[in-house]
Amino acid sequence: MTAISFTARSIENAAKARTQCTIVPVFTKKSLSAAAAQMDEASGGAVSAALSLGDFSGKRGETHLLPGTGGSKRLLLVGCGDRRKFDREAAREFTRAACRGIGATRARDAVIHTGELQMKDIDADWLLAYLARHLVSATYRYSETLSNTKPAMELNKVVINPGKKGSLRAHQRALDLGRFTGVGINETRDLANMPANICTPTHLAKEARKLARQHEDLSVQVLEEKKMQELGMGALLAVTAGTTQPAKLIIMQYKGGKSGQKPYVLVGKGVTFDTGGISLKPGAKMDEMKYDMAGAASVIGTLRAVVEMGLPLNVTGVIPAVENMPGSRAIKPGDVVTSMSGKTIEILNTDAEGRLILCDALTYVERFKPQVVIDVATLTGACVVALGSHASALYANDEKLAEDLLQAGIESHDRAWRMPLWDDYQQQLKSNFADLPNIAGPGGGSITAACFLSRFTEKYHWAHLDIAGTAWDASPKGATGRPVAMLTRYLMDRAGK
Numbered sequence: 001m002t003a004i005s006f007t008a009r010s011i012e013n014a015a016k017a018r019t020q021c022t023i024v025p026v027f028t029k030k031s032l033s034a035a036a037a038q039m040d041e042a043s044g045g046a047v048s049a050a051l052s053l054g055d056f057s058g059k060r061g062e063t064h065l066l067p068g069t070g071g072s073k074r075l076l077l078v079g080c081g082d083r084r085k086f087d088r089e090a091a092r093e094f095t096r097a098a099c100r101g102i103g104a105t106r107a108r109d110a111v112i113h114t115g116e117l118q119m120k121d122i123d124a125d126w127l128l129a130y131l132a133r134h135l136v137s138a139t140y141r142y143s144e145t146l147s148n149t150k151p152a153m154e155l156n157k158v159v160i161n162p163g164k165k166g167s168l169r170a171h172q173r174a175l176d177l178g179r180f181t182g183v184g185i186n187e188t189r190d191l192a193n194m195p196a197n198i199c200t201p202t203h204l205a206k207e208a209r210k211l212a213r214q215h216e217d218l219s220v221q222v223l224e225e226k227k228m229q230e231l232g233m234g235a236l237l238a239v240t241a242g243t244t245q246p247a248k249l250i251i252m253q254y255k256g257g258k259s260g261q262k263p264y265v266l267v268g269k270g271v272t273f274d275t276g277g278i279s280l281k282p283g284a285k286m287d288e289m290k291y292d293m294a295g296a297a298s299v300i301g302t303l304r305a306v307v308e309m310g311l312p313l314n315v316t317g318v319i320p321a322v323e324n325m326p327g328s329r330a331i332k333p334g335d336v337v338t339s340m341s342g343k344t345i346e347i348l349n350t351d352a353e354g355r356l357i358l359c360d361a362l363t364y365v366e367r368f369k370p371q372v373v374i375d376v377a378t379l380t381g382a383c384v385v386a387l388g389s390h391a392s393a394l395y396a397n398d399e400k401l402a403e404d405l406l407q408a409g410i411e412s413h414d415r416a417w418r419m420p421l422w423d424d425y426q427q428q429l430k431s432n433f434a435d436l437p438n439i440a441g442p443g444g445g446s447i448t449a450a451c452f453l454s455r456f457t458e459k460y461h462w463a464h465l466d467i468a469g470t471a472w473d474a475s476p477k478g479a480t481g482r483p484v485a486m487l488t489r490y491l492m493d494r495a496g497k
């Protein structure tokens, strides 16, 4: 993966900076930013000419590439719309357009002038973090199993001129935090995009160990099936019964906080491939079930970000990793198993396997005396029907935790929408042959799946994110890295960053 470095630096005259690409904001009504005006003057009026000729108007999201002038080889104009209406959404559009514009060139470095991008609703450092995160994310390209790949862009060095307001140190910190978030997102995308014949439970365990080797404060422990048997994880082991791939329970512990400080626990669904098992899925788009470990990937990516940021918190990641296959030893519809909690479960559909591995992992994490537990899972197709690809579904048994996560989603623009865990839905989970069934009567599939999980999380503050609709894009097919930005933001907020 390519790495970009970011530096915040004050630049008096944009035309004097030596760079392969100068990026300046331009507002509508021929309102140039100071940097754009400096470039205009140095170029003998190239920017004004583009505006007068109508090649470029400065409206939001518009870009225009001109030959460079002074110290820079290229000049990229980015439209920012009405100067007085520049808000968060405009800042996001600026970011997208700048990434697209620079990505279309072979520039290896760039200077971006953000000084005049003053927002009413948010401070400048928010924009710097957002910009860094997106530039890092824009450089991602999957390459693991391709013979010939070029990087998505050549860019590896970015200087930001944030103008005169605020301290350079604070600006630099914002850029660094954004970059770490981007790195975590890319790590998650890479793991999730990997095909299931490579990305097995064993591979996930190996990747977690690799991360721990790079960082003092992170330790990893992997429990094998024998240990899970001793712990009584009958629900998790039921799912892995049909495959020859050994299941793993991966435990990652980051100790950035005081010893004895209760950890924030993240639990990620790690089904490295979901065929449905004996309740076999239909063939169409079944390849996408390699993404059924996207929750696990997001836990690893979030930990990577948090560790690199050095947040003063204790964070524990737990990943139940299995492959869901049909086979002569596979579980069958109607089988009853005993979970680690002691509750018995009637498995009416072997394709509702995520909740089976999660319920044992959620019981296991009680031992960490968690501050909160957040699980992340591509849990239900019904979630995609309900919310599409824009919002993750959020469930919680604690109001503050729900509010904090929703807020982190808004701040990072990686949003969730709260869903109910009402008793009316809980009533749908009834079995004649076990304490509870693994599927519920018609309707509300994402909700009843969350209700199932809620039966195993009564001892702590808990939230569940159903990311079935948000973890990957269908076209062009690829992992999004969600909800790493939300989770990282949530943890940064807890650390007071």
Ligand code: BES
Residues within 6 Å of the ligand: 274, 276, 292, 349, 351, 352, 353, 354, 378, 379, 380, 381, 382, 384, 439, 445, 468, 469
């Ligand atoms: N991994 C799937 C959920 C899924 C399906 C995510 C499609 C994204 C796209 C999960 O294990 C599953 O199969 N759920 C079933 C539950 C049903 C059997 C109650 C589903 O959603 O169909």
Ligand code: MN
Residues within 6 Å of the ligand: 274, 276, 350, 351, 352, 353, 354
């Ligand atoms: Mn399934």
Ligand code: ZN
Residues within 6 Å of the ligand: 271, 274, 292, 351, 353, 354, 378, 379
């Ligand atoms: Zn699944």
